[in-house]
Amino acid sequence: xxxxxxxxxxxxxxxxxxxxxxxxxxxxxxxxxxxxxxxxxxxxxxxxxxxxxxxxxxxxxxxxxxxxxxxxxxxxxxxxxxxxxxxxxxxxxxxxxxxxxxxxxxxxxxxxxxxxxxxxxxxxxxxxxxxxxxxxxxxxxxxxxxxxxxxxxxxxxxxxxxxxxxxxxxxxxxxxxxxxxxxxxxxxxxxxxxxxxxxxxxxxxxxxxxxxxxxxxxxxxxxxxxxxxxxxxxxxxxxxxxxxxxxxxxxxxxxxxxxxxxxxxxxxxxxxxxxxxxxxxxxxxxxxxxxxxxxxxxxxxxxxxxxxxxxxxxxxxxxxxxxxxxxxxxxxxxxxxxxxxxxxxxxxxxxxxxxxxxxxxxxxxxxxxxxxxxxxxxxxxxxxxxxxxxxxxxxxxxxxxxxxx
Amino acid sequence: xxxxxxxxxxxxxxxxxxxxxxxxxxxxxxxxxxxxxxxxxxxxxxxxxxxxxxxxxxxxxxxxxxxxxxxxxxxxxxxxxxxxxxxxxxxxxxxxxxxxxxxxxxxxxxxxxxxxxxxxxxxxxxxxxxxxxxxxxxxxxxxxxxxxxxxxxxxxxxxxxxxxxxxxxxxxxxxxxxxxxxxxxxxxxxxxxxxxxxxxxxxxxxxxxxxxxxxxxxxxxxxxxxxxxxxxxxxxxxxxxxxxxxxxxxxxxxxxxxxxxxxxxxxxxxxxxxxxxxxxxxxxxxxxxxxxxxxxxxxxxxxxx
Numbered sequence: 147x148x149x150x151x152x153x154x155x156x157x158x159x160x161x162x163x164x165x166x167x168x169x170x171x172x173x174x175x176x177x178x179x180x181x182x183x184x185x186x187x188x189x190x191x192x193x194x195x196x197x198x199x200x201x202x203x204x205x206x207x208x209x210x211x212x213x214x215x216x217x218x219x220x221x222x223x224x225x226x227x228x229x230x231x232x233x234x235x236x237x238x239x240x241x242x243x244x245x246x247x248x249x250x251x252x253x254x255x256x257x258x259x260x261x262x263x264x265x266x267x268x269x270x271x272x273x274x275x276x277x278x279x280x281x282x283x284x285x286x287x288x289x290x291x292x293x294x295x296x297x298x299x300x301x302x303x304x305x306x307x308x309x310x311x312x313x314x315x316x317x318x319x320x321x322x323x324x325x326x327x328x329x330x331x332x333x334x335x336x337x338x339x340x341x342x343x344x345x346x347x348x349x350x351x352x353x354x355x356x357x358x359x360x361x362x363x364x365x366x367x368x369x370x371x372x373x374x375x376x377x378x379x380x381x382x383x384x385x386x387x388x389x390x391x392x393x394x395x396x397x398x399x400x401x402x403x404x405x406x407x408x409x410x411x412x413x414x415x416x417x418x419x420x421x422x423x424x425x426x427x428x429x430x431x432x433x434x435x436x437x438x439x440x441x442x443x444x445x446x447x448x449x450x451x452x453x454x455x456x457x458x459x460x461x462x463x464x465x466x467x468x469x470x471x472x473x474x475x476x477x478x479x480x481x482x483x484x485x486x487x488x489x490x491x492x493x494x495x496x497x498x499x500x501x502x503x504x505x506x507x508x509x510x511x512x513x514x515x516x517x518x519x520x521x522x523x524x525x526x527x528x529x530x531x532x533x534x535x536x537x538x539x540x541x542x543x544x545x546x547x548x549x550x551x
Numbered sequence: 552x553x554x555x556x557x558x559x560x561x562x563x564x565x566x567x568x569x570x571x572x573x574x575x576x577x578x579x580x581x582x583x584x585x586x587x588x589x590x591x592x593x594x595x596x597x598x599x600x601x602x603x604x605x606x607x608x609x610x611x612x613x614x615x616x617x618x619x620x621x622x623x624x625x626x627x628x629x630x631x632x633x634x635x636x637x638x639x640x641x642x643x644x645x646x647x648x649x650x651x652x653x654x655x656x657x658x659x660x661x662x663x664x665x666x667x668x669x670x671x672x673x674x675x676x677x678x679x680x681x682x683x684x685x686x687x688x689x690x691x692x693x694x695x696x697x698x699x700x701x702x703x704x705x706x707x708x709x710x711x712x713x714x715x716x717x718x719x720x721x722x723x724x725x726x727x728x729x730x731x732x733x734x735x736x737x738x739x740x741x742x743x744x745x746x747x748x749x750x751x752x753x754x755x756x757x758x759x760x761x762x763x764x765x766x767x768x769x770x771x772x773x774x775x776x777x778x779x780x781x782x783x784x785x786x787x788x789x790x791x792x793x794x795x796x797x798x799x800x801x802x803x804x805x806x807x808x809x810x811x812x813x814x815x816x817x818x819x820x821x822x823x824x825x826x827x828x829x830x831x832x833x834x835x836x837x838x839x840x841x842x843x844x845x846x847x848x849x850x851x852x853x854x855x856x
Contacts, residue, residue, distance in 0.1 A: 224677035225779070354826060381825040384785045386776045390561040390820040393554065410679040410777045417775050421690040421702050438681060471676075 209495035210249040213238070213487055214271040216282030216292075216303075217480075221258035223407060226284065229477040230306060232470040234281050236462065237484035241492075250488060257283050259355075264288035265295065272299045278494075278505045279303065279487040281480060286310035287356040293318030302506040304486050306479035309432075310360050314528040320506055322525055324482045325449045326534030331432065332364025334536040335403070335447050338551060339365075339429060340372035343445075345400040347375040349426070351391060351415060354382050358405035361431045365403055392418040399426045409436035409474060416441035432536070436474030440545025447538050450519035452547050453478045459518035482519055486512045553698045558821035559814055564705045564774065566813020567712035571767035572790025573797065573805035574719060575760035581800035582736045582756045585653070588660035589640060590764055591787020592667035593633050597765025598778045599671060600632035601625040602680050611686035618687045622707075622773075629765035636667075637761020638754055646750075664783075671780035679779045682772040708770045715766060716806045719759065723802060732756060736800075785829075792836045798849025807847055811835065 218227035352362030494504030539547035693702035797808025
């Protein structure tokens with residue numbers, strides 16, 4: 147009986163695979179036939195076109211190339227990676243729809259937020275000659291790992307979230323980013339806690355990731371400079387319960403600063419404080435800027451005003467929400483990062499050199515006016531965004547962020 | 552001293568979750584001598600089932616039923632869903648390999664673990680979920696012993712895990728079905744000769760173990776653990792450690808192991824550094840294996856060679 151059942155299941159599986167193969171084949175064949183018919187029709191139409199129209203057709207340039215998207219599509223930060231990928235898809239779709247002759251596409255590359263994996267994926271992207279630029283990777287540690295490889299291949303890459311200040315010190319000549327660095331965020335957050343909140347004692351819960359350590363150290367240094375008592379508690383990324391950490395927070399602590407990349411963890415800390423009857427307010431770095439962090443009275447910083455409040459972003463935000471659902475703080479910069487590469491590629495194409503070197507040469511000329519991040523995006527000589535700054539929000543009674551500085 | 556007490560209480564609460572996961576490991580290992588490496592993923596699926604049951608009832612802030620109905624429903628859905636999933640996993644991934652070498656079943660278990668993670672990613676998306684317990688339970692309620700505060704959720708977790716352990720112990724030691732399970736654990740061939748339906752016993756074992764994993768998933772959600780598709784990896788590892796420390800195959804041992812691991816972790820976090828907590832928990836495992844390889848409550852078993 148068991149054997150019969152197994153054979154039955156196997157037969158169904160084989161049939162399914164065969165059908166899927168046939169379906170794929172059929173669809174490919176159908177597509178080829180359709181393309182052939184379309185080509186023939188186009189040839190006939192071209193023959194019948196008047197000379198002046200023929201000249202106009204010749205002038206229309208078709209620009210076709212691919213971009214890699216390096217993001218943590220699986221693994222512990224998959225929620226961030228999937229959001230980033232979807233914003234990249236939206237940017238390419240928008241650009242193709244609004245630019246005549248543009249036919250750009252994406253190649254997905256899963257880095258799992260791991261430097262070693264990013265390095266392997268970078269080699270694979272370089273091997274694909276159709277790829278002329280890369281969106282990502284997300285993490286600073288990954289940028290350090292892929293920088294030399296991309297430099298050798300003259301591949302421009304634009305990170306939407308790597309904030310380590312050292313990345314643009316010249317070691318990664320083909321690297322650009324569309325977000326401000328921790329050198330901006332740390333002092334901004336520390337100054338706000340010391341001056342605006344008047345904090346005397348702050349606990350920094352520092353997640354042991356490149357991002358968490360970088361921003362945590364920067365904030366702690368800023369607070370110490372301002373004369374605030376600081377205790378740094380390092381926690382592993384895998385930690386699930388924070389009640390034992392909250393027990394370490396004294397009753398005299400004014401602010402608990404958290405450096406998580408997942409906003410739900412910041413909310414967990416805020417609720418643990420409520421449970422423990424402690425009055426410290428939670429302040430999250432930009433990784434916490436998401437609807438999941440909603441305890442009223444908490445603070446959070448972000449590299450852009452909430453894009454839902456940026457008039458230029460209204461359309462993009464609405465379409466993204468409709469197609470992919472809610473989004474946090476890591477997605478919108480991907481849209482802009484992708485736009486910078488698309489613009490550069492389009493200019494390179496129009497200049498007759500749609501190659502990696504051509505795109506790279508065009509990157510410094512990027513200018514996205516009135517971007518969805520609120521303001522123009524232009525790069526300085528090092529690859530950072532000119533005049534980038536951080537914003538601070540307080541969460542209101544409904545948990546919605548309200549700009550306070 | 553109060554700080555010490557606070558950390559012990561924190562440890563006992565998290566330990567209650569580990570203990571329930573450990574019970575599943577120990578139950579399956581006790582009956583089949585098989586390590587179900589996908590058990591952590593059943594816990595993860597249970598957490599998701601409980602979450603979606605809560606959403607179906609209106610969500611944390613707008614529940615259409617009273618909280619005393621909503622929470623039991625969440626547990627029932629998670630335990631029922633977990634049990635059904637566990638039975639399906641046994642039927643399609645383990646049973647065909649029952650006569651094969653143990654390595655084959657272990658590899659199959661690893662495959663199931665990855666399959667469930669990917670399935671959760673596809674079905675539920677990559678977003679991390681929170682139960683948002685504070686919306687339907689007053690987190691400041693409960694009672695205090697000195698400066699040690701224990702809220703309703705925490706009481707529920709500890710009492711719930713002790714209750715489930717007691718029920719399980721009763722089922723295994725005081726019922727006909729439990730006797731059959733113990734018989735299969737001792738000698739499958741002899742059990743068959745005594746008219747015991749082994750397939751049925753194994754299905755019931757998987758259903759019980761997976762149901763407990765589902766309950767642990769809801770408890771962790773109520774304790775504000777983030778719910779995502781990878782939450783089962785470390786929790787499974789901790790549950791397994793607890794089962795081995797307590798003596799794999801022993802129900803009270805799994806419970807004691809869970810509480811020990813939870814308390815050790817909390818004390819390490821409180822007095823040393825949270826970064827070392829996992830290291831110290833696993834160090835305890837190594838020490839127990841060196842000093843008493845059968846675990847705290849485990850017994851030496853003679854094997855026919």
